[in-house]
Amino acid sequence: DCIQTTFNLQDKDVYLIKQELKNLEEIKKGCNNLHPARIFLRKHNYSDIIMLNGEIEELKTKQKGALQVAETEQHDMKYTLENLNSIVREYMNLSPSETDRGVAGELSGMLGRTLHGKSTQAESSLKTVGYSSIDVVCEKIAETEKSYRNKLQWSTKQNEELSISLSRLESIKEEHDSLLATRNLVSSEEISFLREKGFNSYELLDENIQEKTRIIGERGKNKQSFHFSDRIDASTANNALVYLSQCEKVDHHCVKESAADTHEILKKYLSEYGNFLNQEISKKFNYIISIDAEGGRFQHSQDLEMRLQELSSLSRFPHVFECIDGLVKVKDWHREFLEYHRILGGKMKEYEDDKRYRDSGGTTDF
Structure with missing residues (x-):
């Protein structure tokens, strides 16, 4: 107001109409807050439907992101297990069997050296992929399988918790929408509030707002002229x-x-x-x-x-x-x-x- 007065910025009538419009819009806002749908939202700590919709979308995004992360981790662990099992199969194919070892103990010469070379080849295959023994590979498989089970269990639990939360919020939204769709009459609280403010109906309030808006719009179309007689x-x-x-x-x-x-x-x-x-x-x-x-x-x-x-x-x-x-x-x-x-x-x-x-x-x- 001080700035408007200092520079004499606008027509006093327009300024007063704008102030009246702001007051009417505040009355409309107060009346809307008495609507059962709004009261229902406030009982669940939501000031308006925008806030609720925002939380629903945030939960959906979080759930989608968590599922994508879980799927990526599970895919990586499955890939790791496949590689480890492939190493074990390769090792078993290159290693002499128990029967071969028994025969090797009884025989000497060329056959014994052949079986010993087969065992050495199996050990070498492990070293080429970074493992000192087959026991280390088996331990790695056991650890990965345990980690896979734990992550799968945690991911399932997290998804269930998010689904429960999402279901609760969507239930609140459905009830809110139902109250909006099925209730056309103005409540006694809204009527009392409107009468306190000098209006017999919601429609009359809305008509006043539209009229003020129309007048301001028409005044705005006419270019306002300022008169300058001195330096600003x-x-x-x-x-x-x-x-x-x-x-x-x-x-x-x-x-x-x-x-x-x-x-x-x-x-x-x-x-x-x-x-x-x-x-x-x-x-x-x-x-x-x-x-x-x-x-x-x-x-x-x-x-x-x-x-x-x-x-x-x-x-x-x-x-x-x-x-x-x-x-x-x-x-x-x-x-x-x-x-x-x-x-x-x-x-x-x-x-x-x-x-x-x-x-x-x-x-x-x-």
Whole structure:
């Protein structure tokens, strides 16, 4: 309100209508909170259906992610077990059987050396895959199988717990939706609340809100004109822009909405001030280059200098300078003055050439 008053930002009637609309919307919100569906949600610690839906989606995402992780881990452990069992099979194929070992104990010579070489080959196959003995491989298989069973059990339990929680939330949602769908009459609590606020029905309240919204919309279509008779307080305006920007980030809905509205109007106000300043500069400049009277030109030159200094000085307030599109305006006028300087230079040269021509008696040297 202080910012609106300081800069006289909007029509007082529009401002009052907006305040009335905010009050009506608060009444509507209070009435909606008395709806059995809303009361039911609050009993389960949910302020609204958006909050409940958000928790349901969060649980679904968590459950899906947990299942994907579990499936990946189980797949990896199955792959590990297959590799370990493959190592065992390879070892068994290369190892001499118990019968072979018995025969090897009784025989000597070539057959004994063959069986011993077979055993050595089996041990070598283990070392090539990083195991010192077949017992180590078997222990690894036992550990992996135990880990697989534990993870499977934990994953199943986690999924069951998430499913129970999800089922409970979806049950709350179904009951809420049922209350919304089956109950069309306004409760006695809602009627009492509305009458306390001066409304005989919910429909009458809604009509008032729509009417206020329509009036504000129609007023908004008509471009608001601001009247500028003096320099703006650029420092205060810059601080106000920063303050309103921060207010738009707060959680309080009414504060956030009011700040956004005032912020938009203030930016429009500053933009129009920038256009006003630009028009004043243009008016003074065009007058100076079109008149012949020296006295009038001097006065307007002073006015032009004052307006240009004002435009330039606003660059010290970055947020205000951005709103008035100051950088573009300064560059445009810089180009305009350079072009006019070039034109004057050309005219001066023409005058000098003409004077030399007349002084020489109308003859020209080639």
